[in-house]
Amino acid sequence: EAQVTQNPRYLITVTGKKLTVTCSQNMNHEYMSWYRQDPGLGLRQIYYSMNVEVTDKGDVPEGYKVSRKEKRNFPLILESPSPNQTSLYFCASSLGSGVFNEQFFGPGTRLTVL
Amino acid sequence: DQQVKQNSPSLSVQEGRISILNCDYTNSMFDYFLWYKKYPAEGPTFLISISSIKDKNEDGRFTVFLNKSAKHLSLHIVPSQPGDSAVYFCAARHTGTASKLTFGTGTRLQVTL
Numbered sequence: 001e002a003q004v005t006q007n008p009r010y011l012i013t014v015t016g017k018k019l020t021v022t023c024s025q026n027m028n029h030e031y032m033s034w035y036r037q038d039p040g041l042g043l044r045q046i047y048y049s050m051n052v053e054v055t056d057k058g059d060v061p062e063g064y065k066v067s068r069k070e071k072r073n074f075p076l077i078l079e080s081p082s083p084n085q086t087s088l089y090f091c092a093s094s095l096g097s098g099v100f101n102e103q104f105f106g107p108g109t110r111l112t113v114l
Numbered sequence: 115d116q117q118v119k120q121n122s123p124s125l126s127v128q129e130g131r132i133s134i135l136n137c138d139y140t141n142s143m144f145d146y147f148l149w150y151k152k153y154p155a156e157g158p159t160f161l162i163s164i165s166s167i168k169d170k171n172e173d174g175r176f177t178v179f180l181n182k183s184a185k186h187l188s189l190h191i192v193p194s195q196p197g198d199s200a201v202y203f204c205a206a207r208h209t210g211t212a213s214k215l216t217f218g219t220g221t222r223l224q225v226t227l
Contacts, residue, residue: 004157031213042118042203043158043217058214090157094213101213102148105157 002027004106006091012112013081021076021109023091031094031101032074033058034066036087037108043090049074081113117141118206120218127225133191135221137204140185144206148215149178149189152201161202162189194225 004025013019025032033048035058045058049068063085065077074093078085089109094101119138127133137147145166150158164171164178164187171178177190191198204218 033213035217040219042116042120042219043205045214045216048214059216092157096213102160102163103213103215105150105159107155107157 002104004091004093004104006089006106006109008109009107010110012114014114015082016080019078019081019111021078021089021091021111023074023076023106024072025074025091025093025104026072027093027095027104028071029093029104030071030096031103032068033092033103034064034074034076035090035092036060037090038087046076046089078111081111083113085111086113087111115140116219117144118204118216118218120202120204120221122221123219124222124224127194127223129196129225129227130193133189133194133198133223133225135189135191135202135204135223137187137189137218138185139187139206141206141208141216142185143209144216145209146207147178147180147187148205148207149176150203150205150217152203152220158203191223194223196225196227199223199225 030051034046035043047066049055091106092103094103148163149161151161152158180187201220203220205215
């Protein structure tokens with residue numbers, strides 16, 4: 001089954017404790033992206049990757065890091081989480097960077113930083 | 115600066131009637147628009163899209179209308195069904211930015227019996 005998976009689905013942590021949220025897709029997609037969803041703000045892009053070893057900042061990259069060492073994986077790293085990073089996070093992927101490539105989303109990771 | 119706006123946070127419609135969800139945008143460089151549907155505890159799923167060179171696109175019960183001069187698009191669902199109850203996000207793609215999408219804030223649709 002074609003899908004985007006994220007782990008963990010739920011995480012409660014404390015300020016400053018480094019964490020990684022994993023994202024994996026099995027569709028051989030080139031483009032991957034991370035979003036956060038906050039009430040009243042919709043989905044905002046954090047980082048995206050056009051292909052292996054090619055990443056770039058989205059609209060709200062502060063406090064986050066990413067890497068793309070393999071095509072299928074795109075982990076989101078919070079080196080020193082803060083309470084304002086409490087949010088619902090979504091990973092997405094699409095076939096390529098061309099026209100009309102719909103994005104497929106993972107199920108989401110709900111992160112709480114105390 | 116919210117470039118894609120969904121001014122109605124929620125909408126309630128009776129089963130069988132038409133649901134109309136609205137979206138406004140400010141950036142004239144957007145060239146492709148999409149609607150995503152999101153159920154609780156799931157990621158958004160693609161619903162329907164429209165290119166800026168068209169003014170209407172239809173897929174079964176779902177129709178998207180685009181008014182470029184007004185920078186406005188709308189999603190019509192006819193007839194509405196209880197399974198359509200979800201949050202709907204409007205999204206727009208900027209010309210030349212590949213797959214980068216700018217999302218609206220979402221509208222929660224409740225279809226009542």
